[in-house]
Amino acid sequence: MVKANQVKLVTEIIDNMLYDTSRPWTEFFERLETRTGVARLRLLMGLLFATSTILVVLGANAIVLSNAIGLIYPAQATLSLMIWPPKWQSYTPAAAAVEAQNKKFTYWLTFCGVLIVEQVFGFVLFLFPWYLLLRTLFFIWCFTPIRDNGAAYIYAKLVHKIIEELVAKMTRMAEIASGNPISCRNLATPIRVSNRPKNPVHGLGVSCNM
Numbered sequence: 001m002v003k004a005n006q007v008k009l010v011t012e013i014i015d016n017m018l019y020d021t022s023r024p025w026t027e028f029f030e031r032l033e034t035r036t037g038v039a040r041l042r043l044l045m046g047l048l049f050a051t052s053t054i055l056v057v058l059g060a061n062a063i064v065l066s067n068a069i070g071l072i073y074p075a076q077a078t079l080s081l082m083i084w085p086p087k088w089q090s091y092t093p094a095a096a097a098v099e100a101q102n103k104k105f106t107y108w109l110t111f112c113g114v115l116i117v118e119q120v121f122g123f124v125l126f127l128f129p130w131y132l133l134l135r136t137l138f139f140i141w142c143f144t145p146i147r148d149n150g151a152a153y154i155y156a157k158l159v160h161k162i163i164e165e166l167v168a169k170m171t172r173m174a175e176i177a178s179g180n181p182i183s184c185r186n187l188a189t190p191i192r193v194s195n196r197p198k199n200p201v202h203g204l205g206v207s208c209n210m
Contacts, residue, residue: 015041027146052133062132070111070139083144106155107142142183
């Protein structure tokens with residue numbers, strides 16, 4: 001049997017994680033707590049219960065709802081980004097556009113990656129009863145309209161590093177081919193941009209001076 005002190009310990013750990021400012025979901029729960037006046041742990045439990053209930057009720061159609069959640073709002077936000085680039089007080093318009101584009105670029109890579117993995121391993125993944133719930137919550141975390149959402153976290157921890165490595169390899173190959181050193185500057189900036197403005201169209205490009 002699970003003891004009461006063990007349950008209390010687990011809830012305390014989860015609650016501490018929800019209030020940990022270093023976590024990427026802190027801003028999301030902080031906003032919800034401020035607007036609703038409900039503690040973050042209760043908000044988390046409510047979100048889990050509501051999402052799981054809806055998915056269970058829908059049954060076989062739950063995958064359609066999960067895909068719709070992961071598609072409709074991000075698509076609308078991407079179209080809005082093309083028309084009205086975001087502007088933040090501490091950022092120039094160009095830098096803000098680069099940051100937003102990087103997050104949308106990362107989200108759609110992630111969304112497509114999940115669909116591809118499901119095409120190959122879906123027969124195993126869908127055997128887990130909580131998979132659709134975790135999948136849906138993952139998409140929501142990635143596109144949540146806050147600064148440090150899941151897409152920003154994945155970009156900073158994974159995509160940015162991959163792009164840096166690719167740029168470094170391309171630079172070395174170009175130097176070997178030309179026989180001359182090439183000065184290249186990686187413009188795949190992290191999500192938190194604090195340097196000079198960049199052309200938003202080339203936010204993921206490379207600037208080379210031969």
